[in-house]
Amino acid sequence: MKRPTIADVARHAGVSKGAVSYALNGQPGVSEATRQRILAIATEIGFSRSSAARALSAATAGAVGLALCRPARILGIEPFFMALISGVEAELSARSYALTLQVVADPDAEIAVYRRWWGERRVDGVLICDLRTDDRRIPALEQLQLPAVVIGGPGGTGALGSLWSDDAAALTETVEYLVALGHRRIARVAGLPDLRHTEIRTDAFAAVCRRLGLVDAVTVWSDYSGEEGGRATRRLLSSAQRPTAVIYDNDVMAIAGLSVAQEMGLTVPGDLSIVAWDDSPLCRLVHPPLTALGRDIPAYGAHAARQLLAVIGGEPVSRVQDETPHLTPRGSTAPPPRGR
Amino acid sequence: MKRPTIADVARHAGVSKGAVSYALNGQPGVSEATRQRILAIATEIGFSRSSAARALSAATAGAVGLALCRPARILGIEPFFMALISGVEAELSARSYALTLQVVADPDAEIAVYRRWWGERRVDGVLICDLRTDDRRIPALEQLQLPAVVIGGPGGTGALGSLWSDDAAALTETVEYLVALGHRRIARVAGLPDLRHTEIRTDAFAAVCRRLGLVDAVTVWSDYSGEEGGRATRRLLSSAQRPTAVIYDNDVMAIAGLSVAQEMGLTVPGDLSIVAWDDSPLCRLVHPPLTALGRDIPAYGAHAARQLLAVIGGEPVSRVQDETPHLTPRGSTAPPPRGR
DNA sequence: GACGCCTACTGAACCGGATAAGCTGAGCCA
DNA sequence: TGGCTCAGCTTATCCGGTTCAGTAGGCGTC
Numbered sequence: 001m002k003r004p005t006i007a008d009v010a011r012h013a014g015v016s017k018g019a020v021s022y023a024l025n026g027q028p029g030v031s032e033a034t035r036q037r038i039l040a041i042a043t044e045i046g047f048s049r050s051s052a053a054r055a056l057s058a059a060t061a062g063a064v065g066l067a068l069c070r071p072a073r074i075l076g077i078e079p080f081f082m083a084l085i086s087g088v089e090a091e092l093s094a095r096s097y098a099l100t101l102q103v104v105a106d107p108d109a110e111i112a113v114y115r116r117w118w119g120e121r122r123v124d125g126v127l128i129c130d131l132r133t134d135d136r137r138i139p140a141l142e143q144l145q146l147p148a149v150v151i152g153g154p155g156g157t158g159a160l161g162s163l164w165s166d167d168a169a170a171l172t173e174t175v176e177y178l179v180a181l182g183h184r185r186i187a188r189v190a191g192l193p194d195l196r197h198t199e200i201r202t203d204a205f206a207a208v209c210r211r212l213g214l215v216d217a218v219t220v221w222s223d224y225s226g227e228e229g230g231r232a233t234r235r236l237l238s239s240a241q242r243p244t245a246v247i248y249d250n251d252v253m254a255i256a257g258l259s260v261a262q263e264m265g266l267t268v269p270g271d272l273s274i275v276a277w278d279d280s281p282l283c284r285l286v287h288p289p290l291t292a293l294g295r296d297i298p299a300y301g302a303h304a305a306r307q308l309l310a311v312i313g314g315e316p317v318s319r320v321q322d323e324t325p326h327l328t329p330r331g332s333t334a335p336p337p338r339g340r
Numbered sequence: 341m342k343r344p345t346i347a348d349v350a351r352h353a354g355v356s357k358g359a360v361s362y363a364l365n366g367q368p369g370v371s372e373a374t375r376q377r378i379l380a381i382a383t384e385i386g387f388s389r390s391s392a393a394r395a396l397s398a399a400t401a402g403a404v405g406l407a408l409c410r411p412a413r414i415l416g417i418e419p420f421f422m423a424l425i426s427g428v429e430a431e432l433s434a435r436s437y438a439l440t441l442q443v444v445a446d447p448d449a450e451i452a453v454y455r456r457w458w459g460e461r462r463v464d465g466v467l468i469c470d471l472r473t474d475d476r477r478i479p480a481l482e483q484l485q486l487p488a489v490v491i492g493g494p495g496g497t498g499a500l501g502s503l504w505s506d507d508a509a510a511l512t513e514t515v516e517y518l519v520a521l522g523h524r525r526i527a528r529v530a531g532l533p534d535l536r537h538t539e540i541r542t543d544a545f546a547a548v549c550r551r552l553g554l555v556d557a558v559t560v561w562s563d564y565s566g567e568e569g570g571r572a573t574r575r576l577l578s579s580a581q582r583p584t585a586v587i588y589d590n591d592v593m594a595i596a597g598l599s600v601a602q603e604m605g606l607t608v609p610g611d612l613s614i615v616a617w618d619d620s621p622l623c624r625l626v627h628p629p630l631t632a633l634g635r636d637i638p639a640y641g642a643h644a645a646r647q648l649l650a651v652i653g654g655e656p657v658s659r660v661q662d663e664t665p666h667l668t669p670r671g672s673t674a675p676p677p678r679g680r
Numbered sequence: 681g682a683c684g685c686c687t688a689c690t691g692a693a694c695c696g697g698a699t700a701a702g703c704t705g706a707g708c709c710a
Numbered sequence: 711t712g713g714c715t716c717a718g719c720t721t722a723t724c725c726g727g728t729t730c731a732g733t734a735g736g737c738g739t740c
Contacts, residue, residue, distance in 0.1 A: 003459060005696055016720050021698055029699095031718060048459030052395030053696035056725045061392065063440070076423035076637075077621045083416035089443045098462060100403070100438045103429045119343060119388030121726095122438060226625040252625065259627040281417045285566040285592065286626065287599040297416075345726055356690050361728055371688060393726035396695050461696095683739085690733075696725105703720070709713090 004047040012041045024049070051098075055121065063098040064088075064308060065123035067110045069130060074224055075103065077252055079280040080297060081129075084151070087301025088127065095309060097124075107132070111140045118144045125312045127151060127304055128160070131196040149308040151300070152196050154319065161317035163304045167197055168204035170293050170325040171247070174275055175208045177327060178245045182335040183273065185216040187243035189232045189253055193221045198249065205247075216241055222253060229253025233260040237272070244336035245273035251280045254290055258332065269334035279328055288331030295325040344387040352381045364389070391438075395461065403438040404428075404648060405463035407450045409470060414564055415443065417592055419620040420637060421469075424491070427641025428467065435649060437464075447472070451480045458484045465652045467491060467644055468500070471536040489648040491640070492536055494659065501657035503644045507537055508544035510633050510665040511587070514615055515548045517667060518585045522675040523613065525556040527583035529572045529593055533561045538589065545587075556581055562593055569593025573600040577612070584676035585613035591620050594630055598672065609674035619668055628671030635665040 010020045015034065022029035023038040030038070041047075055061050066088065068075060075081055089099050100123055104110045114137070117123045124147065128137060131152030138158040141148045150157040153164040178186055188205050191198045202219055209217035220236065222228040229248060233256065236243055248254035254276030258268055266272050268288060276283050279294025300322055311317055350360045355374065362369035363378040370378070381387075395401050406428065408415060415421055429439050440463055444450045454477070457463045464487065468477060471492030478498040481488045490497040493504040518526055528545050531538045542559055549557035560576065562568040569588060573596065576583055588594035594616030598608055606612050608628060616623050619634025640662055651657055 003461065007696075017697075018699075018721075019719060022719090025698080027699095029718070034718080046455075046459065048456060050396070050696055051460040051462045052392045052401065053725090054698080055392030056390070056396050056727085057696080057698045059698095059725075075426055076419040079416040082422055085441070086415055086443045089441065093442055098440050099442070101425070101429065101441050102433055102439070103426045116388060119386065120391040121343070122391045226621050230625070252621075255622075256625045259625055262627050281566050281592075282595075282622075285570070285596045285599055287602050346728095347726075357727080358691075358729075359689060362689090365728085367729095369688070374688080390726055393695090394728080396697085397726080397728045399695075399728095681740105684737105685739105686737085687735090688733100689735100691731090693730085694728085698724085700723085701721085704718090706715105706717090708715085710711105 003050075004045045006047070006049070008045060009038065009042050009047050012045060013038050059121070061121055061124045062096065063100050063123045064092055064305070064312075065100045065102070065114075065117050065126040066129070067102045067104050067113050067126070069104050069107060069110050077226070078224065078250060078278075079282065080250070080278055083280075083297035084129075084301040087298030087303075088305045089301075090298065091302040091305035091309075097309065107136055111137055114141060114144060114146060118146050125149070125308045127308055131156060132194050133196055133199055135196070147308065147311040149304050149311060149317075151304050154321070156196055157319070159317065161307055161311050162319045163300070163307055163322055164197075164320075165295060165300070165322045166324040167201050168207075170327070171201050171204045172208045174247055174293060174327055175205065175212065175214075177329070178247075178273060178275070178333070179212055179214070181245075181273070181333065183245040184214055184336075185241060185243045186214060186245045186247065187217070187236050188219045188247045189229055189236070189249060189257065190219050190221050191224050191249040201249065216243070218243070222249070224250050224253060226252050226256035230256035230260045233257035234264070237261060237264055237266065243272075245275070245333070247275045247277070249277050251276045251278050251282050251290070251292065254292075255282060255286055258286060258290065269332050271337055273333040273336070275327075275333060277325070283330070291330045291333040292328055293325040294328050295323055299323070343390075344385045346387070346389070348385060349378065349382050349387050352385060353378050399461070401462055401464045402436065403440050403463045404432055404645070404652075405440045405442070405454075405457050405466040406469070407442045407444050407453050407466070409444050409447060409450050410564075417566070418564065418590060418618075419622065420590070420618055423620070423637035424469075424641040427638030427643075428645045429641075430638065431642040431645035431649075437649065447476055451477055454481060454484060454486060458486050465489070465648045467648055471496060472534050473536055473539055475536070487648065487651040489644050489651060489657075491644050494661070496536055497659070499657065501647055501651050502659045503640070503647055503662055504537075504660075505635060505640070505662045506664040507541050508547075510667070511541050511544045512548045514587055514633060514667055515545065515552065515554075517669070518587075518613060518615070518673070519552055519554070521585075521613070521673065523585040524554060524676075525581060525583045526554060526585045526587065527557070527576050528559045528587045529569055529576070529589060529597065530559050530561050531564050531589040541589065556583070558583070562589070564590050564593060566592050566596035570596035570600045573597035574604070577601060577604055577606065583612075585615070585673070587615045587617070589617050591616045591618050591622050591630070591632065594632075595622060595626055598626060598630065609672050611677055613673040613676070615667075615673060617665070623670070631670045631673040632668055633665040634668050635663055639663070 023035040128150045150162040153162040220232045276290045276292040279292035283290040283292045363375040468490045490502040493502040616630045616632040619632035623630040623632045
């Protein structure tokens with residue numbers, strides 16, 4: 001099937017290629033009557049602009065890149081990314097931008113992908129996930145001058161735009177809630193320690209525990225997987241001074257933790273309270289349903305996409321704080337058992 | 341930062357643009373010595389080909405499209421798609437193809453996306469998920485002559501290439517396994533009824549139950565979400581002749597079902613056996629861990645991607661059966677309670 | 681040594697748009 | 711009536727590759 005080009009439209013309309021281009025782009029240079037006629041003909045013969053030709057002459061790819069740097073095993077199970085992608089995608093497709101996705105093995109491979117995308121002019125900008133402490137990707141992107149928005153922060157994002165949620169406030173609220181219920185021994189199963197948001201949460205946790213005089217507060221690190229989350233929980237619950245409440249850095253580990261607790265004969269929330277970060281439908285699937293820190297992840301992604309398109313459009317980079325995750329109490333939290 | 345073009349490489353090497361193009365593409369037309377010199381210079385000055393220019397003149401986009409037609413809510417929670425994408429992606433990036441992703445609301449929007457991609461020459465081919473009965477996308481793609489591989493089948497894929505797993509055999513094996521344990525009243529919570537693979541599984545379920553003389557076999561339909569899966573389970577377990585085993589069409593519904601059963605005071609697997617389709621890490625998270633029908637989903641995606649690249653490369657379309665899902669018995673299945 | 685043939689290249693056209701620069705005729709004014 | 715402006719177009723060039731039609735030079739051959 002032959003694809004119509006701008007020349008076909010021009011011939012049908014009896015005008016030049018240039019006139020068609022002006023008409024399609026809403027630029028001055030053609031009368032309103034001619035513009036309408038050209039647009040009608042374009043629609044009629046099913047014309048759409050070749051993204052390649054457009055990219056070549058307009059020096060814009062019409063696409064945004066997203067590189068995900070987590071093993072497939074973890075990517076698959078965490079609802080976070082898919083929710084984020086669907087939000088990003090909704091915003092992009094509304095503005096006729098495409099999303100180019102790549103799964104990479106490590107940060108160096110990710111930087112290599114950015115270099116390639118830049119060299120091939122394949123994308124107009126990129127979204128960065130999983131901000132790390134001293135993230136090598138930041139200077140690399142600054143050097144390439146590839147428009148980018150970091151989903152994460154605040155801080156450590158160099159001159160790039162960024163979008164973050166106030167994880168410190170959310171964690172503080174959670175600890176205060178648990179303390180109000182009567183808990184004094186609260187543990188936290190954290191995600192990968194070199195991620196910036198893990199660090200932020202860890203600092204906030206330490207700060208609020210110090211402020212509230214919780215001396216037994218302990219953080220253990222994990223990798224977001226159910227296996228590791230379960231293992232960490234088993235370790236915590238086997239200790240002499242076992243916690244009466246555990247906060248997990250994602251939903252998958254929280255569910256694994258719930259399962260381990262029940263396996264060990266503890267009732268939730270009677271013996272142990274559980275709070276999950278990222279309130280996905282998974283949290284409502286299990287019994288008891290999990291108290292969770294939720295936020296609108298698709299909206300978060302859409303927001304980031306909007307910000308990136310603004311940077312691509314030449315607006316100054318912005319650093320924006322998004323909605324703070326809010327605590328939804330459900331059946332997995334209650335006062336601690338008496339005498340503990 | 342200025343990006344080097346093929347002309348820059350040519351100038352440095354003291355040859356023409358054409359010679360550089362031949363050298364880069366491994367085509368005859370330059371001596372081996374010159375080719376090496378050109379490649380060295382290209383690497384040295386950090387040259388990579390503009391995907392736009394390449395797409396324009398070579399009439400190939402260097403990208404493959406994937407449109408996902410499920411609400412964000414369900415997309416996010418099902419590990420299947422992310423696992424599939426990571427497999428597809430691994431295969432594509434090994435061959436320097438990009439993956440263009442789009443989330444759409446319904447099949448008509450999906451067809452519109454294909455038309456747009458085709459018109460814009462944005463992709464060289466597409467992967468089709470969630471094959472339906474009398475799928476309108478098939479004739480639309482045939483008409484566009486856009487290379488495509490359907491992930492699903494067998495049957496109903498028109499002249500397009502396809503890749504499927506033998507769901508009928510897997511379901512039959514599962515029912516036989518449950519019957520061998522002693523179950524006679526087996527129910528199935530199915531996915532969306534207009535999906536082709538749901539139909540295939542439903543037919544296979546009816547056939548094996550007839551063959552084994554299970555008169556109480558019942559199938560109820562759901563939408564893959566935890567809410568609906570839980571609701572369906574509650575209905576099933578409240579009936580007078582309640583089943584002793586339930587097979588779920590995905591892992592999320594199985595977990596919801598497990599939760600509902602426990603809530604209703606039934607023990608799993610003592611009172612009720614549960615089997616999940618798609619063995620994700622989620623199945624091992626819950627207690628008891630779920631007996632599940634598993635397969636290597638990233639490999640499935642990689643396989644489909646390879647098939648699509650072959651079609652794009654001009655090879656004849658192929659219809660291939662992939663690995664059959666295999667049953668992994670875990671703690672959620674056991675003989676039925678006595679007297680039932 | 682004239683001829684053909686092959687290798688290794690060059691030059692130019694082309695892909696399909698965007699856009700700067702040039703052209704034309706209508707309208708207005710002095 | 712001549713000159714000016716300006717809307718509304720056309721023409722030509724460019725983006726950065728690929729590819730086809732040459733062509734120069736070396737080599738073998740009768």
